[in-house]
Amino acid sequence: MPDIVFITGASGMMGQHLLQAICACDHVARVLVLTHHSPLPVDHPKIRQLKGDITLRGLGLEPACSEDIARRATHIIHGAAQTSFSSEPSTARGVNVGGTENLFRLAEGCRRLKTICYLSTVYVAGKQTGTIDENHRENTLGFVNAYEQSKYEAEQLVRSSRLPVSIVRLSTILGDSRDGAPPKLGGIHHALRFFFHSLAPFVPGTEESLVDLIAADYAAAAVVALTFDEFARGRTWHVCGAEDSLPLGRLLDLSLELFSRNRPAWRQRAIARPAIVRLQTFERFAETVEELGQATLGNVVRVIKHFAPQMAYPKIFSDCETRRVLESVNLRRPAIADFYPKVIAYLVSHNWQPALARSNGHE
Amino acid sequence: MQIGISAIEYVLPPDALSLEELARDKLLCSSPEQLRRLGFDRCYVSNLPAEALASQAATMLLERVAVDREDVDLLIYAGALASSHQVSEKQFLGSFNYPAAKMQFELGLLHAGAIGISQSGCLGFTNAVKVAIDFLRANQSRNRVLCVGADVLPAGANREILYNVISDGACALLVERDSPRNKILAHGSVTKGYYWDSISSKNEIMAAYFPTAKNVIADVLKQAGCSRDQVELVIPHNVSLLSWEILLDLIGLEKEQLFYQNIRRKGHVIAGDNWINLKDAVDEKRLRPGDRFLSFNFGFGANWAATLMEH
Numbered sequence: 001m002p003d004i005v006f007i008t009g010a011s012g013m014m015g016q017h018l019l020q021a022i023c024a025c026d027h028v029a030r031v032l033v034l035t036h037h038s039p040l041p042v043d044h045p046k047i048r049q050l051k052g053d054i055t056l057r058g059l060g061l062e063p064a065c066s067e068d069i070a071r072r073a074t075h076i077i078h079g080a081a082q083t084s085f086s087s088e089p090s091t092a093r094g095v096n097v098g099g100t101e102n103l104f105r106l107a108e109g110c111r112r113l114k115t116i117c118y119l120s121t122v123y124v125a126g127k128q129t130g131t132i133d134e135n136h137r138e139n140t141l142g143f144v145n146a147y148e149q150s151k152y153e154a155e156q157l158v159r160s161s162r163l164p165v166s167i168v169r170l171s172t173i174l175g176d177s178r179d180g181a182p183p184k185l186g187g188i189h190h191a192l193r194f195f196f197h198s199l200a201p202f203v204p205g206t207e208e209s210l211v212d213l214i215a216a217d218y219a220a221a222a223v224v225a226l227t228f229d230e231f232a233r234g235r236t237w238h239v240c241g242a243e244d245s246l247p248l249g250r251l252l253d254l255s256l257e258l259f260s261r262n263r264p265a266w267r268q269r270a271i272a273r274p275a276i277v278r279l280q281t282f283e284r285f286a287e288t289v290e291e292l293g294q295a296t297l298g299n300v301v302r303v304i305k306h307f308a309p310q311m312a313y314p315k316i317f318s319d320c321e322t323r324r325v326l327e328s329v330n331l332r333r334p335a336i337a338d339f340y341p342k343v344i345a346y347l348v349s350h351n352w353q354p355a356l357a358r359s360n361g362h363e
Numbered sequence: 364m365q366i367g368i369s370a371i372e373y374v375l376p377p378d379a380l381s382l383e384e385l386a387r388d389k390l391l392c393s394s395p396e397q398l399r400r401l402g403f404d405r406c407y408v409s410n411l412p413a414e415a416l417a418s419q420a421a422t423m424l425l426e427r428v429a430v431d432r433e434d435v436d437l438l439i440y441a442g443a444l445a446s447s448h449q450v451s452e453k454q455f456l457g458s459f460n461y462p463a464a465k466m467q468f469e470l471g472l473l474h475a476g477a478i479g480i481s482q483s484g485c486l487g488f489t490n491a492v493k494v495a496i497d498f499l500r501a502n503q504s505r506n507r508v509l510c511v512g513a514d515v516l517p518a519g520a521n522r523e524i525l526y527n528v529i530s531d532g533a534c535a536l537l538v539e540r541d542s543p544r545n546k547i548l549a550h551g552s553v554t555k556g557y558y559w560d561s562i563s564s565k566n567e568i569m570a571a572y573f574p575t576a577k578n579v580i581a582d583v584l585k586q587a588g589c590s591r592d593q594v595e596l597v598i599p600h601n602v603s604l605l606s607w608e609i610l611l612d613l614i615g616l617e618k619e620q621l622f623y624q625n626i627r628r629k630g631h632v633i634a635g636d637n638w639i640n641l642k643d644a645v646d647e648k649r650l651r652p653g654d655r656f657l658s659f660n661f662g663f664g665a666n667w668a669a670t671l672m673e674h
Contacts, residue, residue, distance in 0.1 A: 198557070198567040201574055269557040272574035281612040285573075288605045292397065292526055296566040 002029030003228070004072040004112075008054055008103060009079030009119065011038035013173045016183050016355075017220030018077070019047065025224065032069060034059060034080065041183065054080045054099035059106055070109040075227055078103050079119040082147065085187055085306035089146040096150035097157060104161050116165040117227040122212065122240050122317045123310060124152040124169065133318040134169075134238045144313070145306045155236075164233045168226055170219055171240035171317065177215035177334035180342030181355035187307040188213070192344070193352045195252075196259055198271045199300050204282040205311025207249035212241045212317055215334045222326055230325050238319040244336050248276060248311055251340075258344040266348075279312035366499050367542025367672065368492070371642040372424040373534040374416050375629065376409035382528070390522045398528055402604025402623065406522050406630035409515045409531035413447040413634070414462035416533035417513035421470055424509070424535040432471045436505040437498055438463055441480040441487035441512040443633050443662065448479050466511065475509065484561075484662030485600060486552070488512035488534060488635030489670065495538035496547055506540040512635040525565060527602045527631045534635035545641070545672050548655070549587035551579050552668035561663040568665055572606070575667050577613045580659055583669040593655050594671075597621045598640050600660035601631040610659075622649055636660075650674040 003025075010019050010033045019042040022031055033040060035049045050069075053060035061069070080103075082095035100118070107116055125132040126143035137159075143149040158165055174189075175182035182189055188211075194200035222239040226232075246254065252273045260267040286301040323333065380388075382395035382403065391398065409416060417440065425432060440463035442448050450460040463477035480491045488510065495508035513533035516522070522529050558564045558571060584591060597620055599607055604626050608618060622644045625636065632639055637658045644650055652674055659669045 194570075199570045201570040201572070270553075270555045271557070272571060272578060275574040275577050275613055277613060281609060284605075284612065285609050288609070291400070292393070294566075294569070297569060300570070 003027050003074045004030045004032065005075045005077065006032045006034070006069050006073040007077045007079065008034040009081060011035065011040060012079055012081070012083065013184050013186060014079070014170070014216055014219050014223070016041035017176070017216045018079070018223060019044065021220045021224045023047065025228065027228070030072070032073065054102060055094055057102055057105075059102055066106065069106065070111060072112065073110045074112050074114050076103070076107055076110070076113065076116040077119065077223065077227055078116065081119075081151070085145045085147050086302065087146055089149065092146040092150035093153065096147070096154045100154040100157055104157070104163065107163055114164060115227055115231045116163055117223060117231075118155070118158045118165055118167045119223065120155050120167050120169045121148065121151050122169045122171045122238055123148045124155055125315060125317075126152065127313045129313050129315050131318055132315050134236050134321050144309045166226060166232055166234065167236040168223055169236060169238050169240070171212040171214045173216045173219055174213040175215065175339065175343035175346060176217050176355075177339040177342070178217065180339065180344070180346035182343060182347070183216055184354045185352070187303065189347065189352070189354070190303045191308065192255060192347065194300050194304070195255060195271075195274055196266070196348070198269065199297065200274045200304070202277045202282045202285055203248065203252070203274045203311060204279045204309050205248050205276055206314060207247060207276055209248045209311040209314040210245040210316055211248055211251050211311070212245040213336055213340070214239060214241055215339050218331070218334050221331050222322070225326055225329050225331055229329060237322040238317050239322060240317040240319050241333070241336055242317055242319040242323070244333065245316065246336055246340070252276070254340065255344060258341055259348065262345050262348040279309055282309070365542065365546040366496050366538065366540055367544060367546035368638075368641070369537045369539045369542040369544065370424055370428045371534065371536040371638055372420050372427060373532060373635070373639045373642060374420045374423065375407045375530065375532045375632070376411070376416070379405045379407050381405050385522050385528070390520075392521065392523045393526060398523070398526070400605070401526055402626040403528040403630060404627040406528045407530040407532060407632070411515070412451050413442055413444070413513035413515040413533065414450055414465065416515065416531070417462060417511045417535070418466055418469065420513070420533040420535040421466060421509060421511045424537065425470060428537060430507065430537070433473045435472045435475045435507050435509050436502075437495065437508040438467050438472055438475045438477045439480060439491040439494055439508060439510045440466065440477070441491040441510065441635070443481070443484050443487050443514050444516070445481065446517065447514045448481055472509065482664065483666050484664050485631070485633040486660055486662030486664070486666040486668055488638060489658075489660055489668050492536070492538060492638075492670070493550055493552065493668070496550065499538065499540050508538040509535065510538060511535045514634040525569065530630035530632045532632040532634050532639070534632070534638050536638055544652070544674055548589070548671040548673055549583045550668070550670045551583040551586060552666060553579055554664060554666045558665035561665075571665070572661060573610060573613060576610055576659060576661065579667045580614050580657065580669045583657070583671050587671045589655060589671060591615050594620065594657050595654040596644060596649055596656040598637050598644060598656055598658040599623060599626070601626045601629060601636045601640070602661070645674070
């Protein structure tokens with residue numbers, strides 16, 4: 001019997017790559033995709049869109065659609081989430097915890113269900129420092145933003161389920177390892193854009209704080225492998241850069257070099273590398289800008305302040321088990337030193353337009 | 364003995380306006396409360412032209428020091444504003460009526476050359492000091508340079524620039540080959556022409572200010588082989604105290620090491636508040652012989668400069 005996959009969150013950062021990877025699987029006959037407002041990034045004969053809303057009971061699906069999923073779905077990949085770092089706790093919790101609860105309620109009625117893959121984030125580690133391994137469960141030190149906390153709470157909910165579920169914690173997705181194209185712009189891309197335009201004075205952290213980044217195609221391929229062939233009930237996986245991650249200082253230096261290489265005239269601007277500062281210094285600057293009602297820098301601060309403070313809690317994510325399993329199916333993590341230059345080249349040459357905006361004619 | 368600054372005098376107009384008075388006259392962009400939180404309290408407004416204040420400051424200096432006026436080798440006149448480089452004159456030919464030459468004559472500096480420094484914003488006076496140092500280093504037979512800086516904003520001009528409250532004023536100092544105090548240990552500066560347009564690039568300037576300041580200060584300390592622990596005092600330009608607290612954090616120094624009291628008392632005297640502050644810090648016994656101190660300032664253009672000295 002062929003597999004039928006039900007997926008949520010396919011319009012997200014990794015959606016395009018994930019849908020392409022799933023549709024390419026011979027054993028998958030159908031991909032049922034829950035869509036909300038955003039258009040799907042991929043068109044494929046195996047795909048069927050189902051209009052719904054993760055925050056509603058029954059995911060807001062038509063009864064016939066719910067029944068179709070319950071009758072046919074063999075695998076569920078739950079990626080729908082409120083990923084905005086600046087969202088209010090109630091909003092983040094409503095989507096990320098409430099939405100997961102709604103999905104699992106639906107999943108309980110799926111009669112052919114073999115696996116559920118819950119997509120989480122390595123940043124459920126929050127303010128924890130040091131080595132974060134795949135078995136890391138408890139967080140007693142708090143979180144940098146409501147997104148992290150809500151994903152942590154959702155993980156606990158997922159773990160309490162009796163369904164066949166595994167958790168895949170993803171790191172920050174930067175772009176495609178082959179052509180550098182980022183599907184969408186996230187916090188890291190905006191921070192780099194501010195740096196490029198001389199609007200980023202500070203980054204909290206230390207020279208040595210590791211910046212963990214992954215390629216979108218690798219992340220998608222890993223999710224597919226960990227959902228189908230290498231599924232392990234109850235396991236938590238880390239799809240991340242791990243020890244390959246670049247230290248913050250080195251990443252900023254490399255970015256300076258790449259901006260100049262890709263736009264030689266940029267060098268003439270002599271834009272200084274953002275200063276790496278203590279979290280308190282960064283916060284003081286943010287408060288001052290907000291106090292002054294400074295619109296442009298205020299916007300920069302609002303974008304950066306919700307995720308960059310992670311750098312002030314230096315950590316390294318371990319992916320030992322995940323890498324061992326993925327390498328057994330010949331899936332190797334692309335080296336950051338190889339794909340980071342491609343991403344910067346893409347961003348600079350496409351004037352910071354992500355791949356999806358371009359393909360949707362939003363340029 | 365080394366090249367250093369042997370004497371400083373300054374002149375501020377007699378009238379100070381409170382933030383509330385400035386707000387009443389619509390001479391501020393921000394509210395008095397906001398500016399007070401940034402460390403400001405008042406500013407000085409002159410009804411005399413810049414060159415008149417400059418002349419007063421230079422006269423005071425020359426009357427105080429035991430130097431024969433004919434032993435001054437160079438007069439450098441600095442001003443941020445174009446109007447500061449002209450003696451008031453309505454005819455076109457009057458554009459060539461320079462205060463530097465007028466002052467050289469009126470002060471009796473018979474053997475001094477006279478030049479002006481402009482186009483470096485609030486860094487003009489510091490650039491004058493730098494040119495004086497370089498002049499003495501390059502001319503071993505010359506011993507003494509008089510630097511004078513003055514600026515007066517046009518009548519009715521807004522007194523707030525990038526959240527800083529601006530005062531009129533003038534400063535004069537003597538750079539001498541064998542100065543008994545304020546010896547120059549190192550100086551560094553950088554100009555980033557990308558930010559030349561201070562109106563449309565104001566956000567970028569504010570963002571570039573801190574990392575560039577940090578780099579310039581670090582370079583100067585490195586040049587002098589001086590660690591930050593050896594810096595006793597920081598002599599600021601009188602921009603917002605909050606921005607100074609951020610910069611101090613960035614360079615690893617404490618607020619107690621900053622001579623910040625003049626931000627409230629005097630506002631940002633663009634004609635040379637670092638040097639005005641140096642005089643006040645010495646008068647208030649904040650520096651002892653042998654103390655190392657750091658002066659930092661920024662000027663539109665955009666220019667950053669730091670000077671390490673030993674009292």
